[in-house]
Amino acid sequence: MCEWTKSTAMCPEQVSHHPPMSACWAESPRWHYYGEVDAQNKFMGKSFEIRPTGVAHADLLLPEEWAPSYPKYKSNFVKEKVVEHYSWKKVTTNISGFILGSPTIDHYGDMVITNHRTKDQCILTFKPRGWRGRDAYEISGYVIDANGTVTYEIAGRWNSQLVARQVGTGVGHLHPDVSVHGPSSPTSTPEFILLWRNSEKPTAPFNLTPFAITLNDCPTTLRPYIAPTDCRLRPDQRAFELGKYERANDLKNQQEEFQRATRKAREEGRAPPHKPRWFTAETEPDTGERVWTPLRVAEDKLEYWAEREKIWAATKAGQEVDWKDVDQIFIEEEP
Template sequence: MNNEDEFYDAVTGLDSDESCEGTSEASFKDAVVYDGAQKNNGAVPQENGIKKRRSCLPAPMFSRNDFSVWSILKKCIGLELSKITMPIVFNEPLSFLQRLTEYMEHTYLLQKACLQSDSIERMQTVAAFAVSAVASQWDRTGKPFNPLLGETYELTREDQGFRLISEQVSHHPPISAFHTESLMGDFVFHGSIYPKLKFWGKSVEAEPKGTITLELHKHKEAYTWTNPFCCVHNVILGKLWIEQYGTVEIINHSTGEKCVLNFKPCGMFGKELHRVEGYIQDKSKKKRCVIYGKWTECMWSVDPQAYEAHRKLEKKGTTDTKKQKQEEPEAVNEDADEMPEVQETVAVIPGSTLLWRISSRPPLSAEMYNFTNFAMALNELEPGMEGVLAPTDCRLRPDIRAMENGNMDEASREKERLEEKQRAARKERAKNEEEWSTRWFQLGTNPYTGSQDWLYTGGYFDRKYRNCPDIY
């Protein structure tokens, strides 16, 4: 294995059976199942005139029960995880560039924001989109493949009204840049991501790096934010589960309005597990609404006065319960950070408005890396696509393709070959004193934050790939 294989994208696991308002995995039986291996005389299957995408993979995931990461991570306590070899069995058959694309699973929220005339309502919807962007991590315990330098991924979803291009623009540090645009010209969504990770014995903590920018053209508005921190528990022993925590500030640079979201840490008794609470304030710093929910379930908005009244009643009714819990001895487990018992679903405050609800997953999700319907189709190679995609596209990576097909030995061999090819190319550039040149993005300044950012230079969808590097 390559000792330069980054672990930065391994913060992907959590464990939760929660769902919104009683919706559970039992409802998955209603999902449409389509085996991507089935073809209709070579044509893409259609359903009611809409392209039908697969909802399962060619092969189920490989068992990780016989593997331990302790021998790999035991020397890394308290250090940044920048160069760590991980067995391929801990991967999922997607590149991190494809994983970034899952931000767009709930694109309808952006389209809704474009149609809203009130700026506070738009901010509510944008906030719901920011929360929904991390929801796909629910129960995802595999790490994506680290993108090779120069690797790309494109996705056009006419049914959802967007197209996206991403590129791995840096190897050390690992930076992935993406650019998404509405097919109707309504919005542009872009950013560059560089997560910084540390290992703390039982858990891996990720500090988010990189700015995310959303531009709504009709309203001449620009929003920016960063992702919350996250922590994966039990990377050595026990069942993997994840917390998202920290403060996320979404700023409307056109109106001066701000949304402050607090992704709450689990807490002693697990009461705050997955909870998100926050508020929206106008440019005069007046609180206009409160937002609450769980990033694994749903998000709601309510008037601040109704929220405070509800909180007072809630505190009054739980005082005795809290006293009882304080008297009970706390269970201690030195071997694993056990995830708290599943708490009740979100208690809806009277007068609240639903902003977003997580989608059900396909029936075979548990056997398919816990992928969502959206994720299940990301690596699908449809007939005729090879002649259209850039030669650097993730779908053409032989190691990911082999893993998706269930051939782990071939996947390991191909991964090692690709990494060796990348090292050889880097040595050759150093020998010739050549600098790596990105193809579709360039380093610049974010016009709204003034910070350094990777910006799309355009031209990808013209299909002119002459200068694409040979990385596979």
């Protein structure tokens, strides 16, 4: 699924089916976000635990005069920028109560965000929910510099807000629910820094955010230009989104049979082995771990967007052109 939003290009791909693994890349003129979604799942009778193992990355593209010692950003489109690189791993997610139809989602564990240029680190502890619901959603943490000195305290809740305070500027424990107003408010407290605040979201099916809904949407004007592997074209998913649950279940069974047949053909040599189309696995130099890098063509453009522009131009000219080296992975059924 790939789409533009606010001058941002995004391109995810499921690079492996067994084990399930997805790679993604999002970019704008000021930052890049990339990484993989790779998790170890464990069913524990009454709950389901998801332990992510993939690494997430963010590059901030800063003016060169801000940090002249940083690596320069090599691009034909963006000039005089340097790269500040961050990486982190997600915490464990636990889903319980789904058997009774009232699921509860909890996140817990330590998240370590590393600035690979300054060597500063932010350590955030997601506290597990107690049996009475105590500490639900709570986060506490701190920032340390390259010398191991704590420079900031952090507290909040992952469903409401995240607040920081520089060490030495306040008194007492930093409460996760402290009231922090905007910087222009006369009642704002100077020592508190509002890092993030959750926005109110309209009621939507499956608790999707407005942004996620736009990504799932597939208007008829867009459909001719997206790859046949785009998940918005998967008929069982579309039937489920339309509320046709029995039809969705039938289509899901057909889709899985089609996938099993494809897998068997690959194992028997009747079909070529699977290979990711838009990404290649490399070793990230700062972390030393695997990173999925998007394939690029001339002028540093992502190959996915170059191919899509070719399809767009051909379609506009009334020509029928197939996506290059893209397999048909969905059954051809109407939702």
